[in-house]
Amino acid sequence: MAARNSRKLFVTTPSDREIVLRRTFDAPRALVFEAWTRAEHVRHGYGCAAFDLVVCEVDFKVGGHYRFTMRTPEGAEHTMTGVYREIVWPSRIVCTEHYETEGFRSEDAIVTIEFAESDGETTLTSTVLHPNRAQRDGHLNSGMEQGAGETYDRLADFIASNLALA
Numbered sequence: 001m002a003a004r005n006s007r008k009l010f011v012t013t014p015s016d017r018e019i020v021l022r023r024t025f026d027a028p029r030a031l032v033f034e035a036w037t038r039a040e041h042v043r044h045g046y047g048c049a050a051f052d053l054v055v056c057e058v059d060f061k062v063g064g065h066y067r068f069t070m071r072t073p074e075g076a077e078h079t080m081t082g083v084y085r086e087i088v089w090p091s092r093i094v095c096t097e098h099y100e101t102e103g104f105r106s107e108d109a110i111v112t113i114e115f116a117e118s119d120g121e122t123t124l125t126s127t128v129l130h131p132n133r134a135q136r137d138g139h140l141n142s143g144m145e146q147g148a149g150e151t152y153d154r155l156a157d158f159i160a161s162n163l164a165l166a
Contacts, residue, residue, distance in 0.1 A: 008156075009149040016133040019140060021126045023152045027159045029117035032124060033090035035159050036113070042068075045155035048147045055079070062087055066095070076102065082111070091115050097128065099139075106138075107131045124152075 010022045025032050035041045039058040047053045047070040054077070055069035062084055069079040078101045086094035093113040099106040110129045115122055130136040 009145070009152055011145050011148075013136070013140070017130045017136050019128045019130075019136060019144075021128075021148055021152075022123060023156075024121050024123045025156050025159060026121055028120060029115040029122040030090045031159055032122040032155075033115050035155055035162075036115075036124070037093070041158065041162075044158040046070075046151055047154075049150045049154065051078070060084065060087070082108075085110075106135055109135070109139075 008023055012020045012022075014020055035045065037058065037060050039056050042058060043053060043056045046056065046068055051070040051072055053068065054071045055067055057065070057067040059065050064084050065081065066084070067079065067081045069077050071077050079099070081098045081100070082096040084093065084095045086092065091114065093111075095111050095113075096108040097111045098108050107130075109131070112127045112129075114125045114127075116125070117123075128136075128139070130139065
């Protein structure tokens with residue numbers, strides 16, 4: 001199992017198809033869960049710092065869809081879509097994840113996100129299960145670690161400045 005630590009984000013590859021991202025937030029899990037799942041909050045934290053989030057749609061229910069489109073400064077668009085399969089408030093979400101950009105579309109990955117609270121802090125663990133090793137490796141080599149680190153940092157800043165979300 002490979003492991004890397006990017007600032008506060010810990011990334012591991014426990015199998016040839018999985019990527020696990022783990023980050024702890026200084027906030028109760030209900031607050032982190034709300035910030036992660038409500039479009040009006042997601043808009044403030046999702047995506048790479050240099051990109052604009054031009055589409056942020058969340059139909060947060062089992063069978064509901066999400067769609068996020070980020071635009072680079074050069075105008076390229078990167079879209080992530082999926083369907084919510086399981087929601088256990090405020091501890092667990094299971095959804096599909098489909099990435100597309102001009103000239104590339106991924107097969108669906110299954111993402112399991114768990115929110116665990118201890119002493120007022122919440123650890124968010126996101127396990128991305130890809131259909132094959134090649135797709136997992138493509139994801140790992142796409143710059144996802146930096147982008148996820150920036151997203152989680154922005155989420156932490158948003159939560160810290162909006163402690164009354166929930």
